[in-house]
Amino acid sequence: MKRTREILEKVDALPPFPAVIHKVLALLQDPLVSAERIVEAVRYDQSITANVLKVCNSALLGGTQRVSSLKDALVRIGNKPLIRVILSAGGSDVLQKEVPGYDLERGALWRHSILCALLCESLCDVFGYGRKDKAFTAGLLHDVGKVVLSEFVGREYGKIRDAATAANFTFLDAESGILGVNHAEAGGRIGEKWNFDADLVNAIRHHHDPAKGDPSALLFLMHFSDVLCLTSGIGGGADGLRYNVDHELLKAHGIGSKEFDLGMLRLADVEHDFRGIVAMYG
């Protein structure tokens, strides 16, 4: 299909994922890595440093002393929060854009992505998953395919919506049917292009249909986190809640109706705790 090729060419034309973030992710393979080493890895990157200082100096984080270096930031906000801020800063150039095809104003996709990232991190215990930083990264980047697909979805939005509602399809299936590629598949290809490891690519590619991916705790918690975020509507767009939830998979992990509601409360928690950071970027 001509359109499919056009979309895949767009994927190839995306700017590379910041090399410095790769460096950070590699360092984070070691769970005991010190924040000093991470600061060392990112201190030469202007946009990350600027973003970290901006977030740390936001009034919403409180305090009166201004942060003027990454070292200060480390002292002020601590090891783990700083790692999160650094990872978020790395993805912001791509995700901050307006995504008009999905009726997402500037910052809305970013907001959904950050919340999903924080929720992924928070849900690691439910799925017995030990790599919180990787869970955060999966949540942050799971919808990156929407950035590429936006233009095409925008052009064909009426058709996609009608196909979805007429046949009671999910928005994902309607994307595949009309455009030849859906946003999760496009995201998976972007992840490959950015040399993410196979598990991360798998979690991005199958976040809406986890039964079709390679079984992994990262994929399952990614799916649950996204379903909760979509359900809440926070940062949601024109595709709305037209996605499937794999209740069999969730049931196998002990998640029923009550646990789902408790998951929503976790989302409310991360939303409260990090309203400051989200507001700064959003």
Place this chain on the structure above:
Amino acid sequence: MRLVVGVGDLQVSGDPDDSIVTYSLGSCVGVCIYDPVARVGGLLHYMLPESKISPEKAAAYPYMFADTGIPALFRKAYALGAVKGRITVRAAGGAEILDAAGLFNIGKRNLLELRKILWQNGMMLGHSEIGGTVNRTVAMEISSGEVLLKTSGHGMSRL
């Protein structure tokens, strides 16, 4: 002034220069109440039906739940001069993800709780845009009680 209602939050006002808005309701419900005589309005954005799932959360964030948030919304409007018999109630939200098993029907349960509380208090739910799979944003003008609704991907309408 434009008052923004976050998730699990509420605002009331009797100032005709104010408007109250809440963004991106999925399965959450936005309840708009208005007394056209006192010109007092309020908007609540709650997330879950019943506070019993987490009494400690309910104590810290009562507006997160229908059963603790809705009474608070009315009490705050009464405090500004609204009178029960004159208040109209409209709602938006309560959407749902596609879940064939119906296990995670938070939207439906949220709306049921709203109807139950109104019924127990002898009130009716007025014009509302609820259910489905869409995201909605609502805004109320205090001067007129007019409620504007934006449905993602469908544009603006009046509630």
